[in-house]
Amino acid sequence: MSKLRIYGVARTRAFRALWMAEELGLDYEHVPLEIGAAGARKQDYLALNPNGRLPAIEQDGFVLWESLAITLYLAKKHGRFYPAGLEGEARAWQWSLWAVQEVDRGVNIWSLHARRLPVEDRDPQRLAEALKVLEGPFKVLEAALVGGAYLLGEDFTVADLNVAAVISRAIDMDLSATPRLAQWLSRCLERPAARTALALRAQADAATPVEVVQAIARYNRL
Numbered sequence: 001m002s003k004l005r006i007y008g009v010a011r012t013r014a015f016r017a018l019w020m021a022e023e024l025g026l027d028y029e030h031v032p033l034e035i036g037a038a039g040a041r042k043q044d045y046l047a048l049n050p051n052g053r054l055p056a057i058e059q060d061g062f063v064l065w066e067s068l069a070i071t072l073y074l075a076k077k078h079g080r081f082y083p084a085g086l087e088g089e090a091r092a093w094q095w096s097l098w099a100v101q102e103v104d105r106g107v108n109i110w111s112l113h114a115r116r117l118p119v120e121d122r123d124p125q126r127l128a129e130a131l132k133v134l135e136g137p138f139k140v141l142e143a144a145l146v147g148g149a150y151l152l153g154e155d156f157t158v159a160d161l162n163v164a165a166v167i168s169r170a171i172d173m174d175l176s177a178t179p180r181l182a183q184w185l186s187r188c189l190e191r192p193a194a195r196t197a198l199a200l201r202a203q204a205d206a207a208t209p210v211e212v213v214q215a216i217a218r219y220n221r222l
Contacts, residue, residue: 001060004028007045008054009035010200011208013067016165017055018200020071022193023161024078032204035216068096068162075158083157092159095151099166102137106130111169112217118210121217134170142178149187156188164188168198 006021008014009032021028033039033054041052049056049065056065057074064070072092075082083092109130113122141163144151151159164185171189175182188194 004057004059005031007031007033007048007056007058008040009033009204010197011204012054014055015168015197015201016067016162017057017070017074019165019194019197020074020081020158020161022196023191024074024080026074026078030200035212068100068166071158071162071165072096075161081156081158081161083152083159088152088157091152092157092162095159096162098137099163102140103134103163104166106134106137107167107170110134110173112213115169115172116205116213117217118214121214131173138175138178138181142181145180145184150184156191160184160188164194 004021004026006014006017006028008017010018010030012035018030033045035041035054039045040049040054045056046052048058048063051065053065055067055070056063057070064073072082083089107130109126113124113127113130148154150156151163167185168189171185175185189198
C-alpha cells in the first residue's frame with residue numbers, strides 16, 4: 001500500500017484533511033500545493049481534481065476531493081471517530097453538510113475582514129453582515145450541545161471535527177453569546193492533532209503574501 005498523499009497548503013480547506021490524518025495517526029505525505037495557476041490550476045493537479053480546488057487525496061490509485069468527504073472517508077476507512085449505526089452516520093453527514101451550507105462562508109468572510117486582509121482592505125459592513133448571518137446557525141449549534149460534550153454525545157467524532165474545522169477561525173470571535181459553542185470549539189481545537197494541523201496552517205498563513213489573500217477575497221467574492 002502506498003502512502004496517503006494530501007494535496008493543498010494548510011491555509012486552505014486541506015486543513016480539514018490534515019487534521020483528520022493527524023487524529024488517525026496516519027503516515028501521510030503533505031503536498032502543500034497553492035491555489036491558482038501556480039498550483040491547483042496546473043494540468044497535473046487538474047488530472048486529479050478537475051475543479052482546480054483544494055484539497056484532494058490520493059492513495060493506491062484512489063483519488064478523492066471535497067474536504068469533508070475526505071474526512072468522512074478516512075474516518076470510516078480506519079474505523080475511528082466514525083459513529084456506529086445508520087442513525088449516527090446520518091447525523092455525522094447532517095452536521096457536515098450543515099457546516100458547509102450554513103457557516104462556512106460567513107466564517108471565511110469574518111476572518112478576512114476581521115483578521116487576514118490588510119486593514120485598508122477590510123470592509124466593516126461585510127464584517128457586520130457576516131456576524132448577522134452566523135447568529136442564527138451559531139444558536140442552532142449552541143442548542144445542539146446541551147445534551148453532551150460533543151455533537152453526537154460524549155465522544156469526539158468526525159462530526160465534531162468537520163464542524164470545528166469549518167468554523168475554526170471563529171475561535172477569535174466574541175462567542176460570549178454562545179458559551180457552550182465556545183467551550184466545545186476550544187475543546188476540539190485543543191486536541192493534539194488539531195494543534196498540529198493549526199500549526200501547519202499558521203505557518204502557511206504567515207508565508208502567504210498579502211496579494212494572495214487579496215486575490216482569495218476577490219476570487220471567492222468574500
